Amino acid sequence: MADHDVIIVGARAAGASTALLLARAGWRVLVVDRARRGSDTLSTHALMRPGVLQLQRWGLLDAIIAAGTPGQDRVVFHYGDDRVDLELSSRLYAPRRTVLDPVLVAAAEDSGAVVRFGVDVRGLLRDPDGRVTGIRVRDRHGRTIELRSRMTVGADGRRSLVARDVDAEVTRRGANAAAAMYGYWTGVETAGYEWGFRPGRSAGLIPTGDARVCVYAGMPPQRFAHEVRYDPEGGLHRVLAETTPSVAERVAAGQRVEPVRGFPGMPGWLRRPWGPGWALVGDAGYFKDPITAHGITDALRDAELLARALDRLLRGDVEPADALADYERRRDALSIPLLEITDAVASFAWTLPEVQRLHLKMSDAMQQEVDALTELDPLVARPVAA
Numbered sequence: 205m206a207d208h209d210v211i212i213v214g215a216r217a218a219g220a221s222t223a224l225l226l227a228r229a230g231w232r233v234l235v236v237d238r239a240r241r242g243s244d245t246l247s248t249h250a251l252m253r254p255g256v257l258q259l260q261r262w263g264l265l266d267a268i269i270a271a272g273t274p275g276q277d278r279v280v281f282h283y284g285d286d287r288v289d290l291e292l293s294s295r296l297y298a299p300r301r302t303v304l305d306p307v308l309v310a311a312a313e314d315s316g317a318v319v320r321f322g323v324d325v326r327g328l329l330r331d332p333d334g335r336v337t338g339i340r341v342r343d344r345h346g347r348t349i350e351l352r353s354r355m356t357v358g359a360d361g362r363r364s365l366v367a368r369d370v371d372a373e374v375t376r377r378g379a380n381a382a383a384a385m386y387g388y389w390t391g392v393e394t395a396g397y398e399w400g401f402r403p404g405r406s407a408g409l410i411p412t413g414d415a416r417v418c419v420y421a422g423m424p425p426q427r428f429a430h431e432v433r434y435d436p437e438g439g440l441h442r443v444l445a446e447t448t449p450s451v452a453e454r455v456a457a458g459q460r461v462e463p464v465r466g467f468p469g470m471p472g473w474l475r476r477p478w479g480p481g482w483a484l485v486g487d488a489g490y491f492k493d494p495i496t497a498h499g500i501t502d503a504l505r506d507a508e509l510l511a512r513a514l515d516r517l518l519r520g521d522v523e524p525a526d527a528l529a530d531y532e533r534r535r536d537a538l539s540i541p542l543l544e545i546t547d548a549v550a551s552f553a554w555t556l557p558e559v560q561r562l563h564l565k566m567s568d569a570m571q572q573e574v575d576a577l578t579e580l581d582p583l584v585a586r587p588v589a590a
């Protein structure tokens with residue numbers, strides 16, 4: 205018999221959320237991650253409407269606010285020298301990953317999931333028919349251990365071992381990538397999330413906890429490779445000043461308090477997210493360029509879609525293939541527009557009116573996500589056998 209109903213590889217946005225929902229539904233869930241508990245990761249962290257909605261639905265938004273994450277009532281777009289201020293009907297939040305991921309993990313543990321850090325997954329176990337039956341791990345003492353489960357989920361990010369091991373088919377690929385630099389400053393005034401665009405570049409501000417502001421700049425990968433990667437802070441300041449001089453002046457008045465980090469860019473993809481005994485969620489199955497700041501939001505969305513599919517499958521209500529194909533269909537219907545818009549923004553081959561139109565399309569796509577999530581009833585806890 206399997207030791208666990210579900211084993212999840214990866215304990216961040218996608219994995220911890222999926223674990224939380226499945227544990228709340230009464231399933232025996234083990235989550236493993238090779239990282240340290242509470243560690244940071246290479247990512248800025250602006251949440252969009254559907255992401256904040258998920259945290260609210262799961263009862264976790266208060267913990268994010270209590271950890272000192274400021275709410276934003278406004279988004280400002282800088283298109284060249286023009287400024288468009290949007291008042292928001294509901295607040296947005298940008299919790300650091302050192303806040304968001306631990307809140308999700310704690311909620312998963314409180315719901316009964318077992319979460320183990322410092323555990324490196326080396327491969328998948330299979331039965332004689334090729335069905336995935338669990339994982340082979342190396343623990344922090346160097347021991348190799350086999351762990352069995354009814355379903356194994358890869359929530360292990362854009363370099364997913366699970367996706368590689370099952371050879372998950374790529375069903376759609378983006379053509380473009382944007383490189384990004386970011387760092388944290390104090391003493392920078394902000395009006396809310398601020399997104400700046402000018403042909404060939406983007407830059408902006410994301411206010412977060414500890415009175416810090418994440419300052420970022422996006423550019424074509426060639427510029428990053430030839431100029432910016434060797435001078436991260438200078439490069440960030442240059443791209444920021446070229447994109448939105450008014451924002452650059454405010455940043456110059458503040459103090460940088462963490463090193464500038466860089467991401468060289470990577471075109472997006474959509475992978476088939478399931479097969480016999482396995483499923484993928486988050487970046488492992490669907491990655492898009494960070495330029496639209498939507499990966500965490502979609503990870504929280506897809507955790508909900510996958511947890512529902514796995515719940516039905518584990519209950520035996522439907523054939524496994526039907527439950528998982530339904531997950532893929534719902535995920536793809538919501539993701540393909542976002543992937544295409546993001547790919548177009550990451551091309552930097554737009555004029556300012558064109559990028560404005562892409563942002564309006566993005567807003568429509570996010571409304572579709574909100575509508576789809578709002579329609580879902582809460583997962584019902586499975587009666588535990590006496």
Ligand SMILES: Cc1cc2nc3c(=O)[nH]c(=O)nc-3n(C[C@H](O)[C@H](O)[C@H](O)COP(=O)(O)OP(=O)(O)OC[C@H]3O[C@@H](n4cnc5c(N)ncnc54)[C@H](O)[C@@H]3O)c2cc1C
Pocket residue numbers: 213214215216217218219236237238239245246247248249250251252323324325326359360361362364365384466467485486487488494497498499500501502503
């Ligand atoms: C520069 C940059 C900026 C971004 N900015 C934003 C933003 O502003 N807003 C937004 O919504 N999104 C943003 N994103 C995207 C966001 O970071 C991702 O979409 C999100 O982290 C996906 O979450 P995940 O849980 O799927 O994967 P991850 O966060 O990558 O987590 C995967 C986990 O799996 C673990 N793991 C991997 N392999 C193994 C293994 N073999 N064994 C054990 N554990 C393993 C890793 O240790 C890791 O903890 C940004 C990304 C980048 C690169």
